[in-house]
Amino acid sequence: MELLVEERERVTAPTAATYTPLVMVSVAALAVFNGDLRALLSPHSALDPGVFALPRSYPALDESLDLAAGRELARLCGAAGYYEQLYTWTEIASEGRPGPGSAEERRVLEVSYLAPCIATTVSSVEPRSGAGSVSWTSLLQLPRMAPGHAEILGYAHRRLSRKLSYTNIAVNLLPAEFALSELQAVYEVIRGRPLDKRNFRKWIFATGFVEATPHERRFGAHRPARLYRFVSRDLLRID
Amino acid sequence: MELLVEERERVTAPTAATYTPLVMVSVAALAVFNGDLRALLSPHSALDPGVFALPRSYPALDESLDLAAGRELARLCGAAGYYEQLYTWTEIASEGRPGPGSAEERRVLEVSYLAPCIATTVSSVEPRSGAGSVSWTSLLQLPRMAPGHAEILGYAHRRLSRKLSYTNIAVNLLPAEFALSELQAVYEVIRGRPLDKRNFRKWIFATGFVEATPHERRFGAHRPARLYRFVSRDLLRID
DNA sequence: CCAAAAGTGTTGGGTGTACACCCATGG
C-alpha cells in the first residue's frame, strides 16, 4: 500500500487503477507443409464468416502471459512446443463493436506469440477436436483478416525467416529425423526463394546444428535419403 | 456486446473482465557519453534508496502504449526521439508488497521500450527539471536494480548492439553532424570491443548510411576533423 | 532402362581483416 502511494507520486497524472484494458494473447502458429507456410486461423466473428483471426485467449488470473500463450497453443495443437513472444499491440481497432458509447469500448492490449509447429504433428491434427474451427491457411492466400492480424502474421513471418539464418529454430518445424531436402524445403518456403542444394548442405553442416543419423528412408523409385537430426533441441544461435 | 459473448464461447474458461493487471510502460533510455553506455535510472523506492529502476509510467486511458512511452520519454529528455517496443514482461516479482493477502497483489504487466538518446542532448539535460531524480548510469556499474530490470537493460543493450550492425540506428545516438571517430566510439562502447579505424570507415561508407558534409571541426592541436551526417534519419536496414 | 531424388567438388570473385604511415593543426 505505502509503496503504491509512492509510485503514484513519481508518475505522471494517470493512476494505476484507471488503465484496465482487455488483455489477450494471440498465437501465430506457423508450420510448413504441402509446400506452403501456413498459419492456424480461426473465424473472427459469426456475423461475418469471411473474416479470420489469429487464435486468441484471455489469460487466467494467476497466469503469466507466457503460460496463457502456451495453454492456447496446447489447446490448438495438443501440446505446446517452442514459442516466443512477438510484440504487444494496442493500436488494433475495436471494429465491430456495437456503439461508440458502449460499455464495451475498452482498449484491447494484445500480446502476440510466434509458435513454429512441426509439420507431422500438424497433418495428424488437421482440425483437432476441441480447438474449434481453426484451420491451417497458406500465408500466400490469406482471407480477409481481423484488423491488425495480417500485420502480426507478417511480423511473425519476418521474424521466423530471419531466425532461420542465425539460429536452429527450424528444429521446431521438423520431426526428430528428416531428410536434408525436407529441411531445405522449409528454408525455401519460408524465405520464398530457391536455394542451391550443395551450398545449403555446406552451410547447414558448418553451423553445427544438424548431424547425420544412421538411418535412411526408402520410398519411391529413387535412391534412399539419409536422415539427419538437430544436435540440440534448445534454441542456439551462431555468432 | 453480442460479439463479446461470442468471443467468450470460443475461448477457454477465463473471461475478459477477470484479468486486470497493472499495466505500465518502462523506458530503457540509452546514450553513449563520457566513454560509457549509460541508461536513465530512477530510485525504485524511498524505503531502500540503494535500489534503482527504469523510469516507468502508467498509460492514460485514451492512450496507446507507444504514446505512453513517448510521453514518459519526453518527460525525461524534453523531447522523444526514436523509440521502439522491446518486450512485455509479466514475470516481474512483486517484491516489496506489504502482505500476501493484500488488495494490491495485482499482477504487473510491464511493456518495455528501447530509446536511443543523443549524447549532446543528454549532457545538456543532466538532471532535467521535472524528470525527478533520474540519472545517467553506466551499464558497467549498475546499482542494485528492481527485479527484472537488469534483465530488461541487458535485453535493450543486446538489441541496440545487434541493430548497429544492420541498421542506421546510430543516427539516434549522435548529433546531426559528427566526426567519424565519434561514430566509431559509439560502436566500440556499445559492442564492448575496439574496431580497426580503416575497416570501420570502409564498412560504414559501404552501408551508404553516412555521407561527408562540407564542414569540419577544429579544436586541439591536430588536424581538423571532417564532419559527417546520416543520409536518412529514418530507420533503414541493410540486406 | 528409365524416371526420380540423393549425394558430391571446384573455382572465381568479392568481402572482411590485419596492418603502418603521412597529414594538418595548435601550442
Next chain:
DNA sequence: CCATGGGTGTACACCCAACACTTTTGG
C-alpha cells in the same frame, strides 16, 4: 618541432555463389 588525432591503401585469407554429373533405387 612536437604532440595529437585525422585520414589513407594494400595484401592475404576466407567465404559465398555459381555450376553438372554420378548414384541408387522402384517400377
